[in-house]
Amino acid sequence: MTDPVLKLLQQQPAGRSLLQGFYTEPAVYRAELERIVYPNWFVAGHRSEWQATGDFRVFDVADESAIIVLGEDGELRAFANVCRHRGSRVCLEQRGQSRAFSCPYHGWKYGINGELVAARSMPDDFDISDYGLKPVSIGIVHGVVLIAFGDSPPSLAGAVRDLEEPMKVLDFDGMKVAARRGYAIPANWKLAVENYQECYHCSTSHPEYARMHTLTIDHRRRAPLQASLKKELAQSPLPDCVIDRIDSEAREGEMGYGYSRTALFDGYLTGSRDGQPVAPLLGGLKGYDGGASDFSFGAFSFMLAYSDHVVCYVFKPVDLQNCCCEITWLVRGDADASKDYDVDELVWLWDITTQADMKIIADNYAGIKSRYYEPGPFSEMEKAESVYVAWLLSELGRAHS
Ligand code: FES
Numbered sequence: 001m002t003d004p005v006l007k008l009l010q011q012q013p014a015g016r017s018l019l020q021g022f023y024t025e026p027a028v029y030r031a032e033l034e035r036i037v038y039p040n041w042f043v044a045g046h047r048s049e050w051q052a053t054g055d056f057r058v059f060d061v062a063d064e065s066a067i068i069v070l071g072e073d074g075e076l077r078a079f080a081n082v083c084r085h086r087g088s089r090v091c092l093e094q095r096g097q098s099r100a101f102s103c104p105y106h107g108w109k110y111g112i113n114g115e116l117v118a119a120r121s122m123p124d125d126f127d128i129s130d131y132g133l134k135p136v137s138i139g140i141v142h143g144v145v146l147i148a149f150g151d152s153p154p155s156l157a158g159a160v161r162d163l164e165e166p167m168k169v170l171d172f173d174g175m176k177v178a179a180r181r182g183y184a185i186p187a188n189w190k191l192a193v194e195n196y197q198e199c200y201h202c203s204t205s206h207p208e209y210a211r212m213h214t215l216t217i218d219h220r221r222r223a224p225l226q227a228s229l230k231k232e233l234a235q236s237p238l239p240d241c242v243i244d245r246i247d248s249e250a251r252e253g254e255m256g257y258g259y260s261r262t263a264l265f266d267g268y269l270t271g272s273r274d275g276q277p278v279a280p281l282l283g284g285l286k287g288y289d290g291g292a293s294d295f296s297f298g299a300f301s302f303m304l305a306y307s308d309h310v311v312c313y314v315f316k317p318v319d320l321q322n323c324c325c326e327i328t329w330l331v332r333g334d335a336d337a338s339k340d341y342d343v344d345e346l347v348w349l350w351d352i353t354t355q356a357d358m359k360i361i362a363d364n365y366a367g368i369k370s371r372y373y374e375p376g377p378f379s380e381m382e383k384a385e386s387v388y389v390a391w392l393l394s395e396l397g398r399a400h401s
């Protein structure tokens with residue numbers, strides 16, 4: 001019998017949206033988890049979220065769950081949230097502070113370094129040191145915490161090196177989390193990431209965003225605005241550069257990553273309701289240049305850095321037909337919520353934009369499941385999406401080669 005994934009890969013027309021089966025076949029989803037989702041990095045938070053010994057956050061992706069906890073030695077570690085007795089989830093709280101994790105099922109108790117410290121009524125030859133929680137890969141890129149559910153994820157060295165300049169100028173290390181929200185989307189995860197990759201839909205679906213962001217217009221009309229941003233950047237500590245290492249073009253063995261800065265429309269200093277400042281200027285910036293930087297960290301995590309705040313998007317599969325978009329808003333570490341920023345104003349743009357996205361992505365999925373759906377051609381404004389789709393196909397194909 002032909003492998004359904006291989007069959008779809010062979011049938012997929014070039015330069016068009018994906019065949020229905022890529023979004024609906026359980027075999028494709030299982031292959032994606034093993035080949036694409038678990039081996040690669042997800043942004044799981046900001047280092048400032050772990051301050052005191054035992055501070056922890058649970059981070060779930062598809063069927064996996066990790067406990068990310070700060071040890072006595074100041075090291076951040078991640079462990080599979082799977083009990084070594086009979087497999088229960090160990091930590092059921094999403095975040096908190098604890099000196100130990102006790103499994104709710106039969107009470108096995110683990111220290112914050114992952115070691116099993118107590119297990120009742122076990123045979124004499126039971127060696128407690130053999131049953132620590134299994135480690136999950138963890139890394140930090142200038143304050144941004146990433147985890148991967150594979151034992152040998154791609155190296156983060158390239159991202160640490162190449163993104164250093166913009167991340168240092170914006171002082172990512174010194175930021176803090178001002179807000180976080182999760183958006184449950186009833187659609188296959190790829191549709192949510194594809195939607196984030198293209199702004200062809202922005203002018204039709206996001207009137208608020210389209211007022212300020214020039215990615216809603218094609219590059220020819222954007223050119224004069226981009227030229228004035230270039231002039232501003234000449235006076236700014238921010239680099240005027242484009243880094244584009246999507247996953248298939250990253251150096252072998254390294255996570256893909258990217259950076260670019262794009263002009264906002266005239267009159268908009270940042271992504272706020274009226275375009276006026278919404279939080280204190282980030283890091284070493286001396287003023288507003290009227291731009292916003294796009295960062296990408298691997299295949300699932302993206303950030304938009306305005307001059308006064310950062311919006312971080314992480315797309316996580318939940319199951320074949322559901323995904324979650326987790327958004328975290330970052331501001332400078334010394335900003336005070338009682339006087340320097342208003343959370344409702346800070347989240348306004350991307351909250352309404354994401355709510356609109358949830359609907360269009362769900363409607364997209366409904367149409368794709370129809371017997372009348374067939375892959376359609378990409379527009380000029382869907383270049384990044386088509387590159388992403390090509391990368392997904394090549395990764396899935398590698399699993400079968
Ligand atoms: S499954 Fe955790 S103690 Fe039994």
Ligand SMILES: [Fe+2]
Binds near residue numbers: 357
């Ligand atoms: Fe959108």
